[in-house]
Structure formats: C-alpha cells, structure tokens
Amino acid sequence: MKLLAINGSPxxxxxTASLLGKIVDGAKSTGAEAELVHLVDLNYMGCTSCFACKLVGGKSYGRCAMKDDLTPVLQKSHEADVLVLGTPFYFMQESSFLLAFQERLWFQYYLYTEKKxxxxxxxxxxxxxxxxxxxxxxxxxYGKDRVVATAKGIMEKLFAPCxxxxxxxxxxxxxxxxxxVDYFDVPEKLRRHEEVFPLELQQAFELGAKLAK
Ligand SMILES: Cc1cc2nc3c(=O)[nH]c(=O)nc-3n(C[C@H](O)[C@H](O)[C@H](O)COP(=O)(O)O)c2cc1C
Structure with a gap:
C-alpha cells in the first residue's frame, strides 16, 4: 500500500504542506508507505498539447510523453494506491504548480469518447x-465550491471516490x-490557527489512515 501526496504550495x-504531512503520517501509522512531493522543487511545464498520449497505437498512448522532473512523479502517481493533491487557492483556483501537474496527470488518461x-x-x-x-x-x-467540485468530478471520473x-x-x-491586512480579522485568524487548525491536522491524520486501509 503506497500513498503519494502532492504539495502544490510553494x-x-x-x-497545505502541514495538512499533507499529517495525511502522510496517518497513512504511515497503518504500516503503509507514504511520500510527500513538493512541486516547487521540480522543473516542469504543464501539458503542451502534443497529443502523444492520445495517438492510437503510439508508444505513449495513455501516458504523458513529456520528459522533465514531473515524469517520475507521474509514474509514482500511476502506481500509488492512494493519491492526494493539495493546494492553496490562488486567485480563486489551484496554484499554478498544481494546475500544471493536474493537466499532465489528468490529460494522459482522458479520452474523447464515452465508448471506452x-x-x-x-x-x-x-x-x-x-x-x-x-x-x-x-x-x-467566490466560486471556490465550483472549482473544488470540478476537480473532485475529474478525480472521480478517472480514479475512484475522492x-x-x-x-x-x-x-x-x-x-x-x-x-x-485590513481585509482580515487578524485576532480571529490567529485564534482559529491556534484552536481550529490543530483539529484539521488531526482530521488530516485520520484521513491518511482511512485512505491507506
Ligand atoms: C498569489 C496568491 C493568491 C491567493 N489567492 C487567494 C484566493 O483567491 N482566495 C483565498 O481564499 N486565498 C488566497 N490566497 C491565500 C492562500 O490561499 C492561503 O493563505 C493558503 O492557506 C496558503 O497556503 P500555504 O500556507 O500552504 O502556502 C492567495 C495567496 C497567494 C500567495
């Protein structure tokens, strides 16, 4: 049993990294192998629309043909039993680190047909x-619910319940x-960080353990 967590925060x-780290810890607590990859450490691009992954009979059919630092991470994602993607919201969407990763991960598997x-x-x-x-x-x-629902829908179409x-x-x-920072209620933010964030870290640990089972 292998869990791979991908951190889209720089x-x-x-x-984001703390929550993903707890998911990794939770998975490891069940005896699973678990790894956290920080996308910021890697040199890679988003999908370049080469369509090698769609070329019927081609050697890269169903797999991303681009060769860069993401190549081994996509391989690990392919092999992992559990895949977790994490990101901060950046201007109402996933960070560019995660968006580029998602393009490469998702598009290789995606088919323009419902027949298969x-x-x-x-x-x-x-x-x-x-x-x-x-x-x-x-x-x-702010429409973030639609962004999350879209990503969840694609993960569920390609893999399993998300x-x-x-x-x-x-x-x-x-x-x-x-x-x-007058947009924010700073004392409330700090209180939440002290009181609520630790509970979310615990939830993340439990989620990691659950996913790894
Ligand atoms: C470039 C940038 C854009 C951001 N845009 C949003 C946003 O649209 N909505 C939001 O709620 N937070 C936004 N944030 C705040 C981050 O999503 C938030 O602080 C997040 O928890 C940071 O994650 P990290 O601590 O893992 O880096 C933005 C932060 C940055 C740096």
Missing amino acids: RKTKN PPLSPRKKATALVYTMNVKQEDIAT EVLLSCDTKQFDDYSKYE
Missing part, C-alpha cells in the same frame, strides 16, 4: 486538500503586524 512548511473508460488505473483512492484565506461561509460566494479536506481562514503571515 511553501513547504505552512498550511478512461485510461487511468481506476482502483485508486484519492483526496483533495485546499487551503484558503476566505472563511468557510464565503467559499460559495475525499475533500478544506482549511479556511488560514494563517498566511508569521507576523501580521508587518503587513497591510
């Missing part, structure tokens, strides 16, 4: 982790006094 120790199933390994448990500044009650106002973990009103800065 920050390797903050909200997608070319993905279908028995893969999956989860999506999103972190964001907005509060829970504002998710729909769990979603959302962390809202996150602590973005270590010291808010150094920045102009």
Whole structure:
C-alpha cells in the first residue's frame, strides 16, 4: 500500500504542506508507505498539447510523453494506491504548480469518447486538500465550491471516490503586524490557527489512515 501526496504550495512548511504531512503520517501509522512531493522543487511545464498520449497505437498512448522532473512523479502517481493533491487557492483556483501537474496527470488518461473508460488505473483512492484565506461561509460566494467540485468530478471520473479536506481562514503571515491586512480579522485568524487548525491536522491524520486501509 503506497500513498503519494502532492504539495502544490510553494511553501513547504505552512498550511497545505502541514495538512499533507499529517495525511502522510496517518497513512504511515497503518504500516503503509507514504511520500510527500513538493512541486516547487521540480522543473516542469504543464501539458503542451502534443497529443502523444492520445495517438492510437503510439508508444505513449495513455501516458504523458513529456520528459522533465514531473515524469517520475507521474509514474509514482500511476502506481500509488492512494493519491492526494493539495493546494492553496490562488486567485480563486489551484496554484499554478498544481494546475500544471493536474493537466499532465489528468490529460494522459482522458479520452474523447464515452465508448471506452478512461485510461487511468481506476482502483485508486484519492483526496483533495485546499487551503484558503476566505472563511468557510464565503467559499460559495467566490466560486471556490465550483472549482473544488470540478476537480473532485475529474478525480472521480478517472480514479475512484475522492475525499475533500478544506482549511479556511488560514494563517498566511508569521507576523501580521508587518503587513497591510485590513481585509482580515487578524485576532480571529490567529485564534482559529491556534484552536481550529490543530483539529484539521488531526482530521488530516485520520484521513491518511482511512485512505491507506
Ligand atoms: C498569489 C496568491 C493568491 C491567493 N489567492 C487567494 C484566493 O483567491 N482566495 C483565498 O481564499 N486565498 C488566497 N490566497 C491565500 C492562500 O490561499 C492561503 O493563505 C493558503 O492557506 C496558503 O497556503 P500555504 O500556507 O500552504 O502556502 C492567495 C495567496 C497567494 C500567495
């Protein structure tokens, strides 16, 4: 049993990475192998629309033909029993790190026909982790619910049921006094970080253990 978690935040120790790290810990607590990959460390591009993955009879049919740092990560994603993608919201969507990864991961498997199933390994448990500044009650106002629903729908079409973990009103800065931040209720943000975020970390640990079983 192998769990692979992909961090789409460029920050390797903050909200998204911490939640993914707990998912990895939870999986390991069951005896599973688990790994966290930070996309920021890699040199890669999004899909270049070469269509080698769609060429019937071609040697890359169903697999991304591009060769860069993402190539081994896509291979690990293909082999993993559990795949978890995490990202902060950046301007109402996934970070560009994760968007480029998703293009490469998803498009290789996607077919422009309903007559055949997608070319993905279908028995893969999956989860999506999103972190964001907005509060829970504002998710729909800013259309983030549609973004999450779209990604979840694609993960479920390609793989298997997809769990979603959302962390809202996150602590973005270590010291808010150094920045102009009157959009935010800073004391409430700090309280939430102290009181609610640890509960979300625990949820992430439990999710990792559940997915690995
Ligand atoms: C470039 C950029 C764009 C952002 N856009 C949004 C946004 O559209 N909505 C939102 O709620 N938060 C937004 N944020 C805040 C982050 O999503 C939030 O702080 C997140 O938890 C950061 O994750 P991290 O700590 O893992 O880096 C943005 C942050 C950055 C740096």
